Amino acid sequence: NAGVMQNPRHLVRRRGQEARLRCSPMKGHSHVYWYRQLPEEGLKFMVYLQKENIIDESGMPKERFSAEFPKEGPSILRIQQVVRGDSAAYFCASSRQPGQDHSPLHFGNGTRLTVT
Amino acid sequence: KQEVTQIPAALSVPEGENLVLNCSFTDSAIYNLQWFRQDPGKGLTSLLLIQSSQREQTSGRLNASLDKSSGRSTLYIAASQPGDSATYLCAGQGTYKYIFGTGTRLKVLA
Numbered sequence: 001n002a003g004v005m006q007n008p009r010h011l012v013r014r015r016g017q018e019a020r021l022r023c024s025p026m027k028g029h030s031h032v033y034w035y036r037q038l039p040e041e042g043l044k045f046m047v048y049l050q051k052e053n054i055i056d057e058s059g060m061p062k063e064r065f066s067a068e069f070p071k072e073g074p075s076i077l078r079i080q081q082v083v084r085g086d087s088a089a090y091f092c093a094s095s096r097q098p099g100q101d102h103s104p105l106h107f108g109n110g111t112r113l114t115v116t
Numbered sequence: 117k118q119e120v121t122q123i124p125a126a127l128s129v130p131e132g133e134n135l136v137l138n139c140s141f142t143d144s145a146i147y148n149l150q151w152f153r154q155d156p157g158k159g160l161t162s163l164l165l166i167q168s169s170q171r172e173q174t175s176g177r178l179n180a181s182l183d184k185s186s187g188r189s190t191l192y193i194a195a196s197q198p199g200d201s202a203t204y205l206c207a208g209q210g211t212y213k214y215i216f217g218t219g220t221r222l223k224v225l226a
Contacts (some may be wrong), residue, residue, distance in 0.1 A: 042218035104150055105214055109159040
């Protein structure tokens with residue numbers, strides 16, 4: 001029973017390039033969350049998605065960032081025209097039905113993005 | 117808007133001590149309260165989940181309690197070991213999203 005799978009583990013991009021981060025939720029989970037962690041800081045909520053729907057993107061920067069969770073395939077967090085300030089660890093988490101008991105959050109190992 | 121605070125920010129103790137980590141939240145309307153452990157450069161490992169109808173959960177040397185009325189949760193670690201050294205994060209779940217505290221960085225000295 002595989003956990004939350006994120007790839008790549010490490011990603012290096014030059015300023016101005018695009019970064020694509022992938023996340024496959026745990027089996028049976030249809031709710032995906034993306035969080036960002038800057039060095040020495042806590043986890044900041046970015047976006048919450050269900051299959052084919054963005055439910056809450058209140059934590060996403062207004063420009064350059066987008067997320068999707070298609071009917072088939074992994075969830076994708078896309079950062080266009082990356083800047084040095086985008087360097088961070090990006091974590092994906094999944095759960096069953098949130099807002100109910102017995103719905104813990106399970107995390108992937110993260111993607112560490114470095115912008116040079 | 118939910119805000120989660122963890123105290124202390126860092127803690128250093130000798131091996132064998134019992135210790136308590138504190139987590140407070142501003143909005144008592146939470147469904148679940150979950151404690152995680154994060155090792156340097158790694159992801160988050162779930163330790164304990166306290167459901168809204170529960171007051172505490174135990175797993176091995178760990179015990180977590182939840183008092184929604186006062187907006188507090190504590191994580192108790194018994195007989196600490198050097199392998200417990202990590203950052204401990206609490207997160208409160210509202211309608212659907214979890215809001216994280218900034219964590220307590222624990223170091224257990226051998």
